[in-house]
Amino acid sequence: MSHIEHLKSLYPLQGVHVVDVGAGDGIYSRQLHAVGAKVTAIEIDPRKVAKARENLPSSIQVKLGAAEKLPLSSGAADLVGMFFSLHHVPSDFQSATFREIRRVLKSSGRLHIVEPYPYGTMFDVVRMVEDETHVRTRSHQLLNGLDRDRGFELVNKREYVLTREYPTFEVFLEKIVLPDPDRTRAYDAVAAEMAATYERVAETVDGRVVLHQPCAAYHFSVAG
Ligand SMILES: C[S@@+](CC[C@H](N)C(=O)[O-])C[C@H]1O[C@@H](n2cnc3c(N)ncnc32)[C@H](O)[C@@H]1O
Incomplete structure (x- = not known):
């Protein structure tokens, strides 16, 4: 299952x-664009903004900005998506984030948030340089309690497993650890143990070496 495949089954994106x-x-901005959506990508890290602007199709607008203070006018969006990003927003800013999302959505709009669980083979390896057990648990609690009082109504919740290919431990390092300065700093102390964990938990499925990340997708409408 892919995030956009699932989202497409709930809401027409064209x-x-x-x-x-x-x-x-x-x-995911790229995948949303590929299925016909008009996409605005918002990202707080200027390095990622620069990379996205360089690599994405020019019709995708990429803006530097924060979830808790969205650089968009009110009622501008049909759908707001957050893919594995809510647990990165500091807890003090999460209420403001939902207020901001409510502000930028049309009254007919939808909010789609996918969050990873704190388990799975992907988590087993990543936790050695960044243990997100607490923030991921808190995000799911928050989403399970999100209701009309905050301006949203749960339409659909679905659990599935995101499977990603990392053919070697070196590829995993390049994609998941080295782009992040904090993870890179933590890596030296656990290098051998982390490589051994990858070798132990990575699975070969149809000739591809993969790690699995169980997650839940929460799909909300705007409460009237
Ligand atoms: C795990 S990454 C997920 C990126 C992408 N959605 C994906 O699934 O590949 C989380 C992203 O959220 C961004 N982020 C963290 N806090 C943010 C905030 N307050 N506002 C906007 N983006 C934020 C991080 O910089 C990071 O790029």
């Missing part, structure tokens, strides 16, 4: 304005 908050390098 021609609608989708805001991808915490877009990173823009992997």
Whole structure:
């Protein structure tokens, strides 16, 4: 299952304005654009913004900005998506984030948030340089309690496993550890143990070496 495949089954994406908050390098902005959405990508890290602007199709607008203070006018978006990014927003800013999302969504709009669980083979390896057990647990609690009082109504919740290919430990390092300065600093102390964990948990499926990340997708409408 892919995030966009699932989202597409819930909401028609052709021609609608989708805001991808915490877009990173823009992997899902690109996929949303490919299925016909008009995409604005919002990202707080200027290095990722620069990389996304360099690599994404020019019709995707990439903006430097924060989830808790979205650089968008009110009622501008049909759908706001957050893919594995809510748990990165500091807890003090999460209420403001939901207020901001409510502000930029049309009254017919949708909010789609996918969060990873604190388990799975991907988590087993990543936790050695960044243990997100607490923030991921807190995000799921928050989403399970998000209701009309905050301006949203849960339409659909689905759990699935995101499977990503990392053919070697070196590729995993290049994609997941080295782009992040904090993870890179933590890596030296756990290098051998981390490589051994990757070798132990990585699975070969149809000739591809993969790690699995279980997650839940929460799809909300705007409460009337
Ligand atoms: C795990 S990455 C996910 C990136 C992308 N959505 C993906 O799934 O590949 C989380 C992203 O959220 C961004 N982020 C963290 N705090 C943010 C905030 N307050 N506002 C916007 N983006 C934020 C990070 O810089 C990072 O790029």
